Amino acid sequence: MYRYDEIDRELLKQRTAQFRDQTRRFLAGELSEEDFRQLRLRNGLYQQRHAPMLRISVPYGLLNSAQLRRMAHVVRKYDKGYGHFTTRQNIQLNWPQLAEVPDLLAELAEVQLHGIQACGNDTRNITCDYLAGVAGDELVDPRPYCELLRQFIALHPEFYWLPRKFKFGFTGATIDRAATRTNDAAVHVLRRDGAVGYRFFVGGGLGRLPLLGQEMNAFVPEADLLLYACAILRTFNRFGRRDNIHKARIKIVLREWGVERFRAAIEEEYAKIGASAEGGQLKLLPEDIGRMRGHFDAPPYRPAGEAAADLRAQAASDPRFAAWLKRNVRPHKSAGYRVVFVSLKAPEQAPGDCTAGQFEALAELCDAYSFGELRSTYDQNLVLADVAERDLYALWGRLDAVKLATPNIGLTTDIIACPGLDFCGLANAGTIGVTHDIYRRFDSLEAQYEVGPIRITMSGCMNGCGHHSVGHIGILGVDKHGEEWYQVTLGGSAGNDAAIGERVGRALSRSEIAGGVERLIRAYLELRSDEEETFIECYRRVGMEPFKARLYEAEGESGKPVPSESEERPPGESGQGARAGMARRGVAAA
Amino acid sequence: MRRILRKHAIVEDDWTLDDAARTPAGLIVPLARWRAERELLLASAAAIGVLLPNTEDVEAIYPQIADRPLIALQFPTFTDGRALTQAVLLRNRLGFAGELRALGDVVRDLVFWLGRCGFDAIVPRPDQDLEACRGALDELSVAYQPAADAHAAVWARRRMRASA
Numbered sequence: 001m002y003r004y005d006e007i008d009r010e011l012l013k014q015r016t017a018q019f020r021d022q023t024r025r026f027l028a029g030e031l032s033e034e035d036f037r038q039l040r041l042r043n044g045l046y047q048q049r050h051a052p053m054l055r056i057s058v059p060y061g062l063l064n065s066a067q068l069r070r071m072a073h074v075v076r077k078y079d080k081g082y083g084h085f086t087t088r089q090n091i092q093l094n095w096p097q098l099a100e101v102p103d104l105l106a107e108l109a110e111v112q113l114h115g116i117q118a119c120g121n122d123t124r125n126i127t128c129d130y131l132a133g134v135a136g137d138e139l140v141d142p143r144p145y146c147e148l149l150r151q152f153i154a155l156h157p158e159f160y161w162l163p164r165k166f167k168f169g170f171t172g173a174t175i176d177r178a179a180t181r182t183n184d185a186a187v188h189v190l191r192r193d194g195a196v197g198y199r200f201f202v203g204g205g206l207g208r209l210p211l212l213g214q215e216m217n218a219f220v221p222e223a224d225l226l227l228y229a230c231a232i233l234r235t236f237n238r239f240g241r242r243d244n245i246h247k248a249r250i251k252i253v254l255r256e257w258g259v260e261r262f263r264a265a266i267e268e269e270y271a272k273i274g275a276s277a278e279g280g281q282l283k284l285l286p287e288d289i290g291r292m293r294g295h296f297d298a299p300p301y302r303p304a305g306e307a308a309a310d311l312r313a314q315a316a317s318d319p320r321f322a323a324w325l326k327r328n329v330r331p332h333k334s335a336g337y338r339v340v341f342v343s344l345k346a347p348e349q350a351p352g353d354c355t356a357g358q359f360e361a362l363a364e365l366c367d368a369y370s371f372g373e374l375r376s377t378y379d380q381n382l383v384l385a386d387v388a389e390r391d392l393y394a395l396w397g398r399l400d401a402v403k404l405a406t407p408n409i410g411l412t413t414d415i416i417a418c419p420g421l422d423f424c425g426l427a428n429a430g431t432i433g434v435t436h437d438i439y440r441r442f443d444s445l446e447a448q449y450e451v452g453p454i455r456i457t458m459s460g461c462m463n464g465c466g467h468h469s470v471g472h473i474g475i476l477g478v479d480k481h482g483e484e485w486y487q488v489t490l491g492g493s494a495g496n497d498a499a500i501g502e503r504v505g506r507a508l509s510r511s512e513i514a515g516g517v518e519r520l521i522r523a524y525l526e527l528r529s530d531e532e533e534t535f536i537e538c539y540r541r542v543g544m545e546p547f548k549a550r551l552y553e554a555e556g557e558s559g560k561p562v563p564s565e566s567e568e569r570p571p572g573e574s575g576q577g578a579r580a581g582m583a584r585r586g587v588a589a590a
Numbered sequence: 591m592r593r594i595l596r597k598h599a600i601v602e603d604d605w606t607l608d609d610a611a612r613t614p615a616g617l618i619v620p621l622a623r624w625r626a627e628r629e630l631l632l633a634s635a636a637a638i639g640v641l642l643p644n645t646e647d648v649e650a651i652y653p654q655i656a657d658r659p660l661i662a663l664q665f666p667t668f669t670d671g672r673a674l675t676q677a678v679l680l681r682n683r684l685g686f687a688g689e690l691r692a693l694g695d696v697v698r699d700l701v702f703w704l705g706r707c708g709f710d711a712i713v714p715r716p717d718q719d720l721e722a723c724r725g726a727l728d729e730l731s732v733a734y735q736p737a738a739d740a741h742a743a744v745w746a747r748r749r750m751r752a753s754a
Contacts, residue, residue: 007744011732018729022699031699038669039699121669151734151744157706158678158737161671226735237675278682281736281743288745291752 001062001373002147002295004112015116015155016109019043020102027099042122042160044115045101048425054093054101055118056108060128060146060170061089061376065363068374070111072359078104083359085344085352087416087467088167089127089376090118094423116154121162121248123153123233129171129178130377133296134385136333140189140196142172144292145225148284149187152226159233163240164248166233167205179378179494181213182206182470184250185232187225196222202232202266203254206464210500211251214259216266222289224274226282231270239265298334299371299386307336307388314393320407323445324396327407336389340370342382342399343406343414347439350432351417352380361402369395378467378494379416379455381409411448412456412521413439416467420460420477421484427460429477429484430510434458437514442521451521454535457492470494472536473520474501475513486513490520490547491539504548516551523550593720595701595712596689598727600720603713605639605660607693618662618691621646625654641693644672652684661686663709665694674707681708681738701726708738 004012019039026036037047044055056071075083075093078100084092096104108114117124126146133141149168153159159166169183172190180186186201198220201213220228236250254262273279301307315322328341342362344352354362362382366374369391370384377383382404387395399405408414415438418424420431435458442448457471461478468474474489485507492501508516521535527546528538539547594603605616608623618639619631631638639660642648655661661680663673673692680686691711692704698718705712705727714723733741 005748007732007734007747011730011734014730014732035668035697035699148745154734155730156735156737157703157733158674159671160703161669161674234675237671242670242672272683276683278736281746284745285749287749287752291748 001064002059002112002143002292008112011155012109012112012114012116015043015114016102016106019105023098023102038120041120042117043101043105044118045098046119046425048094048423051095052098052101053423054096054104054115055086056083056091056093056113056115057118057125058089058091058113058376059150060126060132060143061130061378062143063374063376064111065367065372065374067111067113068359068363068366070107070113072356072363074104074107075359076356082353082355084350084419085354085376085380085382087378087380087418087465088125089130089378090125091354091376092419094419119165121164122160122166123156123162124165124167126150126153127167127169127178127180127183127378129173129176130375130383131177131330131339131385132172133298134332134334134337134339135173135175135177136331137174138172138333139174139191140172141293141296142170142187142189143296144289145172145187145189145198146170147295148225148288148292149229152229152282153233156233159237162233162237163242164245164250166236166250168229174496176494176496176498177377179467179470179498180204181498182210182467182494183213184236185229186213190219192219198222198225198228200228200232203251203262205249205251206459206467206469207249208246208462208464209251209255210464210469211255212498212500214254214262216263217270220270223283223285224270225284227273227279228266228270230278230282231266231273235266235269301334301337301386302388304335307390309388309390309392311389311392318393320400321393321396323407324400324405325392327411328405328409329392332386334386338387338389338392340384340387340392340395341377341409342374342384342404343408344381344404345408345414345439346403346406347413347443348436349403350419350422351415351435354382358402358404361398361404365395365398379414381414407445408448410453410455412442412451412454413448414455415439416455416457416471418459418465420458420466424460424465426463427477428462428479429460429486431458431460431466431477434475434477434486434510434513438517441514441518450525452531452534454521455493456517467494468492469500470498471501472539473517475517478507480507484510486510486516488513488516488520488551490544491536493536497536502544504544504551506552508551519550519553520547523547592713595714595720595723595727597710598724600724605637605691607641607662616660618660621651621655639689639691642676644670644676646676648676648679649684652680652686656684656686658688660689660691660711662691662693665692665696665700668695668697668700674703677704677707677709678738698722698726702729706733706737706739706741 022039025031046053079093079095167183169180170187181204188199200216202216204213241247330339375383415435417431421427455472457467458475459466459468468476470492476487487507488504489501493499617636624640641662692709734744736743
């Protein structure tokens, strides 16, 4: 994991002081609400429904035990005792008080955590393959490149006021576990003829126009990471639309220009940078990369013989351990070691939520069993990446004791969901209650194992933080006449076979949606060619129609008139639906 | 005469923006007027600077303005960063060495970023405190990446440190 030196520490210290002064000026009436808004966003502070929301960047999803302990402390001291892991591998706090945020950030800065560029129209936290460094299919460990790019984009003066947010996603493996092409820019680190380089995709994004990134350059040389990133960001800063916030992402420039013109513009700028003194400054030398790689050296693994254990015997004697071993434990590239997934999708828990006690337990467990480090995943779970087989049984018991061992990774109840209407100021509909309803219908592990791998994703509005567009079953909350309704999409995927889901038809009501999802899954069980065919494979083979027929089978049962689609509100407006939704679930206004 | 920030000094502004009625020491004219009245303007006693829209392609237009002592760039809102790229290109790629001036919705909390992108004259929004703006130029003394100021890239600093 990257360890700050005095330059990093001094920069973060000064940044923290800068925001403390900005907050002081706002509270003293010296800064207007609108002027301050832009400054607080660039420090992770967003105005939510009830209180400010603080988004804490977790660079490419890596956390250490000291950071976890500090998280436990700050959620107790400044919040309501829990935090929330997001689809960008970050952590959000939902209840901090503005006047206390400078102190909170100062406490986080002591352990290399911050909210710099966590919100706002700037370059956001970089996401990355959560199995970086331990996956068998890895070509190049992407983490050193993530950190080199992080330092380039952090507080970059030219790109601090972009037309809209800009997200980078990295992988260095053959399997895309980071939904990279849903990012504004995807960077695939790879080798060609022995040389390291980057395959760049640009123009992806979820939200109201979900698109996958298009290939810009199949092989940018290793030394040119920052030159190419600079060319993309400069092109975006110059040509990104600023007249309409809904058309301001880089994907709109790409769509309006077409891929060829867009690629030509980026390549031209890349060539100009390369030919100038600026290019010389941005070019990375082998020693820069080597120095950074040193921060991500493999931990001192024990010899395979010392690490291995007879897991089969342990599993045979304890079926609950066996279930966990099967669902939440994956192979590791080093013999005798395994990758352990920590599920944040326990029953009656909001997907991604983590309590202070769980943060503390995770700190202890990663110290005891995984070299002091933990990773967050884009699907809102956690990973202990380096666990010796002989420690698995003890680790499982301790995870189980704090409700972090639900054996459901990749299954029906491993639902990705944004916080929805209960918290978010943009949401049109609730998500947490719906995830609970779906969960209850598939609570039995046998039922989930029968269904097998499936990705259900859910967003409370069109902005798509819950990745609904790339779910096998995607659910989008919409507001109609002050009520929460849910549109269903099918066939999306965020992996190597990335695809944007297709909308099935009319939205379902709050009372219908969980039943609708269950009917879709039952349809799959009937339609699949055999037990090996997964939901997404089955959908691609048979198409939408048989699923659509089942989804609307119960049509009319609710007896409610179905409002037309044109009456849906755009996201970002508050209205009747929001208040009605909150009242129904008894969410108290802060 | 209004006061502005020039480098680290608060000074009386000796330039006037597109004012045909007066003949000040320096006159800043919009690009369109410069292109239309170039000879006339050059014949006047005043020094002539040019104000560019933030949508202008500075590389394409530069041959027409390269000899100007002042180029002014615009911030319609302080969150519109297009002029930051224009400034970096003027300084780093095109080698413009004259005064680079920021106009418009220039607030104290934009000043640090302006300085890093090569602006050496800053005309803050009228409600902004000039002393505070001057202080903001040095708000952060550390930077990770090179821009159009004196900061070296952090990776280059670490090279030096490693070889020291």
